[in-house]
Amino acid sequence: MTEQILTKIDQGRRFLVASHSGPDGDAIASTLALTNGLRALGKEVVAYNQDPVPDSLQFLPGSNLIVHQVDDGAFDVVFVLDAGELHRAGTHLRDAGSFLINIDHHPYFEAFGDINYVDEEACATGGLIYRILKKRPAALTPDVALCIYTAILADTGSFRYSNANPEAFRIAADLVEIGGINPWDVAGGLYESQDEKRLRLLALSLATLTVSSCGKFATMTLTSEMMSQTGSEAQHTDGFVNYPRSIRGVEVAILFRQTGPRSYKVGFRSKGKINVGELAHQLGGGGHHNAAGANLEGDLDQVRAMVFDRLNIEVGA
Numbered sequence: 001m002t003e004q005i006l007t008k009i010d011q012g013r014r015f016l017v018a019s020h021s022g023p024d025g026d027a028i029a030s031t032l033a034l035t036n037g038l039r040a041l042g043k044e045v046v047a048y049n050q051d052p053v054p055d056s057l058q059f060l061p062g063s064n065l066i067v068h069q070v071d072d073g074a075f076d077v078v079f080v081l082d083a084g085e086l087h088r089a090g091t092h093l094r095d096a097g098s099f100l101i102n103i104d105h106h107p108y109f110e111a112f113g114d115i116n117y118v119d120e121e122a123c124a125t126g127g128l129i130y131r132i133l134k135k136r137p138a139a140l141t142p143d144v145a146l147c148i149y150t151a152i153l154a155d156t157g158s159f160r161y162s163n164a165n166p167e168a169f170r171i172a173a174d175l176v177e178i179g180g181i182n183p184w185d186v187a188g189g190l191y192e193s194q195d196e197k198r199l200r201l202l203a204l205s206l207a208t209l210t211v212s213s214c215g216k217f218a219t220m221t222l223t224s225e226m227m228s229q230t231g232s233e234a235q236h237t238d239g240f241v242n243y244p245r246s247i248r249g250v251e252v253a254i255l256f257r258q259t260g261p262r263s264y265k266v267g268f269r270s271k272g273k274i275n276v277g278e279l280a281h282q283l284g285g286g287g288h289h290n291a292a293g294a295n296l297e298g299d300l301d302q303v304r305a306m307v308f309d310r311l312n313i314e315v316g317a
Helices: 002-011 025-040 091-095 125-133 142-155 166-178 183-191 196-206 224-230 276-282 300-315
Strands: 014-019 044-048 077-081 100-104 115-118 217-222 252-260 263-270 291-297
Touching: 002 100, 002 115, 002 125, 014 025, 025 044, 025 077, 025 125, 025 142, 077 091, 100 125, 125 142, 125 166, 142 166, 142 183, 196 217, 196 224, 217 300, 224 252, 252 300, 263 276, 263 300, 276 291, 276 300, 291 300
Parallel strands: 014 044, 014 077, 077 100, 100 115, 217 252
Antiparallel strands: 252 263, 263 291
8 A cells, every 4th residue: 555655656746735624733743744755755745734733733844834725636646644534624625636545544434535545553644654754765854753753642642542552662763763853842842832721721621520420431511601711722622631531430531612502522532441433433423442523413411411322321321
């Protein structure tokens, strides 16, 4: 599969690299890793996302060059990274080029590409980009190494999650040897440069913490009013769901974030026993075994009931 992708890279001149909306660390860092790598090979490359780059990722090289609009038919090859389904990145991307390559590690995915390089055992989409670019050594510049390292660090929760597999550590070691990476600077960029409004929002959300009588699941809620009160945006909520998961005995954590008068984005995290990817899939969403999400319609009580009905069955509460 990587050889097929490399053939398209060798043959192409102009490339588009995109990832899913509401981008996380793996999405943005993978986008920039491939973008910078292709540029190092002398290619013309445009990086795209529907949404802005989160503040915590703006230290990555090239983050200021990501565009939010693209023209139809302008590219030889379109790469869509970490999306799961094409609509998460934008169905219009199918018309942006003559060939579409899907690179992902989600277990529930839509085979929307002319090439679908999907490996759910990969530590991160950034790890898949490394597998490709390492076969073109000129592409593995210090900037590319920094982006791939950041993608893996972010998606493995600083090597704490179950996807922190042996390959993740091997790639990280290789990247540090390439140079251009100060692990403290990367960690500082991701975790030690928070906006004050994020902490004020977290304080409001923590006040909504609930734990089930069985102690196996916990929830937090974010309302539109809380977001407005603190002047926060969706990017400021990243990682909130990990707080209820950190409670001793909790197996599944859930964050209900209001996105409209009768709509909620529901984030799930588990500690390993419960497959929240399957749970989210049942609710029309998707994700991984330990991290997933879905968008649900209804008022908060209705949305909570939809989730709890399934969660109670899964957990046996």
